[in-house]
Amino acid sequence: MSNEGIVDADEFEDSKVRVAADEFGRSIAKVAIGQICERIGFDSSNDSALEALADIAIRYVRDLGKTAKFYANVANRTECNVFDVIQSLEDLDSSTGFPGGSEAFTSLLQSSAMKEIIEYVEVVEEVPFAQPVPRFPIVRNRKLIPSFVQMGETPEFKHVPDWLPAFPDPHTYVYSPVWNERTSDPRSDKVELARQRRKAESSLLSLQKRLLSSGSAVTSTSEVSNGSKKSRFLAVTDGQTVNDSTEGEKAALEGDFNPVVLPGKRVKESSMENHVSILETFAPVIEALSGRVSESGENGERDFLDKRPAVRLNFNNGRKMMGDSLDLRLWNRGTGRISSWFGRDDVVDDKKRRAEYILRQSMENPLDLPQL
Amino acid sequence: MNHNQQSNEVRHDDENALSDFLASLTDYTPTIPDELVEHYLAKSGFQCPDVRLTRLVAVAAQKFVSDIAIDALQHCKARQAAVVRDKKDKQQKEKRLIMSMEDLSKALQEYGVNVKHQEYFADNPSAGLESASRDE
Numbered sequence: 012m013s014n015e016g017i018v019d020a021d022e023f024e025d026s027k028v029r030v031a032a033d034e035f036g037r038s039i040a041k042v043a044i045g046q047i048c049e050r051i052g053f054d055s056s057n058d059s060a061l062e063a064l065a066d067i068a069i070r071y072v073r074d075l076g077k078t079a080k081f082y083a084n085v086a087n088r089t090e091c092n093v094f095d096v097i098q099s100l101e102d103l104d105s106s107t108g109f110p111g112g113s114e115a116f117t118s119l120l121q122s123s124a125m126k127e128i129i130e131y132v133e134v135v136e137e138v139p140f141a142q143p144v145p146r147f148p149i150v151r152n153r154k155l156i157p158s159f160v161q162m163g164e165t166p167e168f169k170h171v172p173d174w175l176p177a178f179p180d181p182h183t184y185v186y187s188p189v190w191n192e193r194t195s196d197p198r199s200d201k202v203e204l205a206r207q208r209r210k211a212e213s214s215l216l217s218l219q220k221r222l223l224s225s226g227s228a229v230t231s232t233s234e235v236s237n238g239s240k241k242s243r244f245l246a247v248t249d250g251q252t253v254n255d256s257t258e259g260e261k262a263a264l265e266g267d268f269n270p271v272v273l274p275g276k277r278v279k280e281s282s283m284e285n286h287v288s289i290l291e292t293f294a295p296v297i298e299a300l301s302g303r304v305s306e307s308g309e310n311g312e313r314d315f316l317d318k319r320p321a322v323r324l325n326f327n328n329g330r331k332m333m334g335d336s337l338d339l340r341l342w343n344r345g346t347g348r349i350s351s352w353f354g355r356d357d358v359v360d361d362k363k364r365r366a367e368y369i370l371r372q373s374m375e376n377p378l379d380l381p382q383l
Numbered sequence: 384m385n386h387n388q389q390s391n392e393v394r395h396d397d398e399n400a401l402s403d404f405l406a407s408l409t410d411y412t413p414t415i416p417d418e419l420v421e422h423y424l425a426k427s428g429f430q431c432p433d434v435r436l437t438r439l440v441a442v443a444a445q446k447f448v449s450d451i452a453i454d455a456l457q458h459c460k461a462r463q464a465a466v467v468r469d470k471k472d473k474q475q476k477e478k479r480l481i482m483s484m485e486d487l488s489k490a491l492q493e494y495g496v497n498v499k500h501q502e503y504f505a506d507n508p509s510a511g512l513e514s515a516s517r518d519e
Contacts, residue, residue: 036422044448045417048482050414051452053459056482063487063498068448072420075440076429091431093439100443107494127406128439131446132411146418189401196499315475 039067040079043140050136075099236360405435413441420444454490455482462486 031037044065048056078099083091097119101109110123119125161167164172206277417434420441424431430436459480488498 036419039416039419043419047445047448048452051449052480053452053454053482054479060482060484060487061482064448064451064482065498067413067451067491068444069423071447072415072423072440072444073427074397076424077428080428080430090428091436093401093431093436096436096439096443120394120398120401125401128443128446130409131449132404134467135449137411140414140416142415144418149423172411279475294390325481337399 037062037065037069039140039144040069042142044068056268072101078102094119097122097125100128131165405439408435408438408442411438411442413438415441415445417441451487451490451494452482455486456480456491458486459483460487470518 041061045056045061048061048064075096079091079095082095082098084087086095101122101124104124109127156176158175159171159177162177163175166175166178411490420437424437424487429451431438459482463478465481484498484500491498
């Protein structure tokens with residue numbers, strides 16, 4: 012049975028907010044009534060009509076119960092039996108009339124209201140309710156305040172029996188001052204903070220080194236299977252530092268990413284030069300940091316750092332600045348400059364943009380280091 | 384004596400019929416679920432641990448509702464038959480039967496339940512009068 016009423020979003024939201032206490036029972040009744048109507052022959056129903064009929068059905072059930080209870084009480088009983096129900100059926104059906112209603116004293120066993128129901132059950136096919144219905148309403152056990160006896164306390168006043176609920180604990184209503192237990196040592200706090208910063212910087216640097224070393228490994232085998240980021244990194248930086256800038260860079264950036272199949276040999280030779288130069292730019296930074304914080308596993312990687320350029324580098328006290336130079340914030344800052352240099356007006360897709368970032372990284376660092 | 388015996392027999396039959404019926408109710412599953420009926424009966428004070436009685440109440444309510452719905456269906460069909468007079472007599476296409484408030488209120492009228500809706504709402508006292516004056 013489909014519902015004809017159109018439900019728009021507002022109406023739905025309203026019905027979510029305003030829910031009567033009886034809503035669950037009413038909805039179940041609506042479904043049951045819908046099933047009954049469907050079996051009778053209706054294809055669909057108006058929402059209001061269905062609700063009205065469900066409401067009437069609920070009232071009928073309640074009236075049956077009320078009347079049956081009344082008859083049971085009249086007969087000095089609290090529990091209803093079948094004759095109470097039959098009598099209440101006769102009461103409620105009397106408005107429409109049933110055979111034998113006019114007679115004053117009839118045996119309830121012969122009640123025709125009952126007979127009609129028996130007939131109904133035999134004739135009509137059984138249509139059980141569509142879904143399983145849990146018992147409702149759910150009764151939750153209330154958490155009661157424990158009594159004095161249960162708490163193991165004795166009430167302070169003699170007139171208070173101990174089976175009554177206990178008084179609340181004094182900490183709930185007595186104000187006691189609170190002070191900071193932890194002793195603060197500003198010096199040790201600063202030392203701790205600096206240590207944590209150093210650790211972050213060193214881990215970042217080791218990441219950079221790992222990227223570089225893995226990148227060089229890829230080009231040395233000259234296998235560029237997937238046009239990965241690292242190979243692109245080197246292909247692009249090749250273009251830059253060899254000063255055949257336009258050719259190398261265009262070949263790399265022009266959408267085709269079997270890129271290092273550029274001028275093959277040239278790549279290899281220049282790559283060897285280049286990756287060293289890139290590592291050289293990092294070398295002093297790495298040196299400086301590793302000089303202060305000993306990192307494990309670094310010794311194997313120092314083979315790259317044999318060749319030293321003749322670059323003078325000034326170091327401030329600020330280890331912070333070195334950490335910042337590797338920071339992503341600088342990468343983002345440089346975006347505008349780089350894209351304007353290339354002067355590309357056409358749409359740069361994601362991979363090309365990444366290539367630019369990597370370019371920037373290699374270019375920024377030689378620029379930034381003198382600032383240190 | 385005979386009369387008494389006869390009435391005894393009749394009563395016996397009726398008792399049998401009733402007890403048989405109540406026994407059959409344990410198998411029968413009414414469309415209105417038991418939990419719903421129990422909830423509303425408990426609300427009104429009906430107390431009975433016997434499930435057959437709740438099923439009886441459920442069946443009675445189901446019969447009640449189906450009687451009303453059948454009356455509403457007849458009203459609906461009568462209205463459709465009245466509308467579809469001329470053109471499509473041969474091909475009377477199956478129009479969907481929709482239970483509307485009008486049919487329901489007509490059906491409920493016989494049961495003494497008044498659920499009539501307002502036929503129209505006038506926003507000012509002269510609402511209907513203007514159209515009459517326009518026709519002239």
